[in-house]
Amino acid sequence: MAQFYNKLQTQFENVMFEQDDSHMVLNFGPQHPSAHGQLRLVLELDGEKVKRALPDIGYLHRGIEKLAENMIYNEFMPTTDRMDYTAASSNNFAFAHGVETLLGLEIPRRAHVIRVLILEINRIMSHFLFIATHALDVGAMSVFLYAFKGREYLLDLMEDYCGARLTHHAIRIGGVPLDINDKWIDDARECMKQVVESTNLIRGLLDKNRIWRLRLENVGKFSSQEAKDWGLSGVMLRSTGIKYDIRREEPYAIYDELEFDVPYTDSGDSYGRYLLYMEEIYQSLSIMEQALRLYKYTDTPIMAHAPNYISSPKEQIMTQNYSLMQHFVLVTQGMRPPKGEVYAPTESPKGELGFFISSLGEAYPHRVKIKAPSFYHLQSLEEKLVGHYLADVVTAIGSSNVIFGEIDR
Template sequence: MQNPSKLRPFFENIEFEENNGKMILNFGPQHPSAHGQLKLVLELDGEKVVRAMPEIGFMHRGVEKMAENMTFQEFLPVTDRVDYIASSANNYALCAAVEKLCDIEVPRRAQIIRTMLLELNRISSHLLFLATHALDVGAMTVFLYAFREREYILDLIEKYCGARLTHSSIKIGGVFLDLPSGWTEELLAFCNKFPSDIATYEGLLSENRIWRMRLEGVGVLSREKALSWGCSGVMLRASGVEFDIRKAEPYLVYNEIDFEVPYSNTGDCYARYKLYMEEMRQSVKILLQCEKLYNNSGPEILASSPQFVSASKEQIMTQNYSLMQHFVLVTQGLKAKRGEIYHPTESPKGELGFYIYSTAESSPYRLKIRAPSFFHCALYEELLVGQYVADVVTIIGSSNIILGEIDR
């Protein structure tokens, strides 16, 4: 075996150690392909992984414990930092759980706006996945192209809520603002152009022999293992399980929208890549239908529930009761109904759900986040065994984890 110390200049962020004829390789937690502060302890026999031990906790922030010491409204912006690539998805997951617990009826117009924001977040998240995954494998051009289209989406979100990364665009009981003038026209312009951009990405990658050699047959996950490890989202659908919460347990206006759930029986990295591409097409399809529904919806964007939701700014500025109720909600916080609830949603990475145990106080007694990346990271312990070292980066990229969800 070559002396590991001679390899150090080529692997600045990787540590080597010899152990009974096998090599122990510490991948991360500062490695750029780890997609965050992930450390993988890999035991190698030559170039093959014989044992993999994921280690997390390097950026632990105690998000769930913070929730128990904050009001529901105060905690909402913190959810932006869970999956910070699709922060509106986290905003909605918390709001939906609180609304379900408190029986808050969200107006139709707000539901349509929420659906638009969630699907824009989905495309933005998928584009970041595609860009970084391609770059990890060695395709630089796709990285630049994907970020070009992602900037257009971030511009749309910024015009709506003023933020590009951590949005806080959804509030308990509805949304803060209606869509600004001309916003839907820009959305339609994007939706009409984006399918050709997806075709460009596929033209660069799908039949590229190097791309296919690096992805096909790599990181194969069987249907049984995907289910037993608690996989969701594309990780589950690529292994032959046609399950999407938007179809199985519809929320918002998804039950009124015609879209398909792409899935594959191959279960490898290439299948996952193909599903992400098809999901972006389906999101465009959903956005186009939402635009039509929006034009035929009523004007209300906030629930009429004074006990839990502040009135509109106009009412607060003109009606004394609304001002008093707003003051109470801001200073004391929303006092949710007593009970417990779990509400699942289909985030860009899989099943994102919030469990809340409420004692009728302004803060949850217990809050638990069911984040998909946590399960997909645990899977490395089994999925990486038998793979080559060069394929470890490919598998991490195709599983599309983010450490903000894992180190909560």
């Protein structure tokens, strides 16, 4: 078996790169800590300069799309946590948003407000993890500690809401499972102060740091046309001068009622992307503050009323026979959406995350296809790493902010 594998390995490398005695073929990963997951990046090096690069994925493949087609809709929701596990609720919402669009559900306003709070908390959590690992890759150890300190307050806030810190399952099809209270709101405001403090500290260390800028500027640089050709989204797209954010272009929840800026720059490089991630943290805090104010004037249920698709509130299930039977059927047999197809995009912390769902009117979806931003961002490395030095490969991978849970899906 080992001989067979080695033969395949040799064939694989020979197909990718013509033999050149003056060049070296290097496997970067799939266990390298700076690969940000199970990435095998095969590099052809001339000295320390990259001549060719080929991302090799599949080491973390779990068949999540096929799992979705073999589970009822509600059963699949916790599985979405495992995609971008640095911002699990963003995946929960993206799938719920797709199913709700397919069903034509009207989501209660209070649920929208709570969802926005959860989504922006997840966005900041993801951004803190990005800057922590990216800085550690480049050599800034202390930034890793400061970022994780700020992130810890957000994890505590999520734990107070849903009981989980990593894989939240904090959003349901039709709304949210839990309401928030005054103590949670007070804790959220205190958390926001700590986030500002941590973000300011990190920016003070890095924004004008000569070494940081030398390592990031002009590395992994894209033009706006290249970004569109590669299908980039999120910060990767906005760093090339294209001011595109799905929360603005195709608003969902209550984002069309909120005031926030869409940061962008035309630098197109790793340093520009770093600045945008930092600025987005401030914008998310502003959105959270507006959502907390809106919550006080919002008095609606937290789950949609749609007996054919959504279980009744627990009080009704415990006291009314019809609600109990309806709940039993939905849990054991699943909802049956109408026939049709839908694609509903959302703005996840890393870019455009959307679920294409095809329904034949059965309890199981006929087809589920996930458009994940990291998949598109990773493929661009094949072209953009060429010409850079080996040390810059780490910087380029880090600033693309890929996560393999949503690549090897």
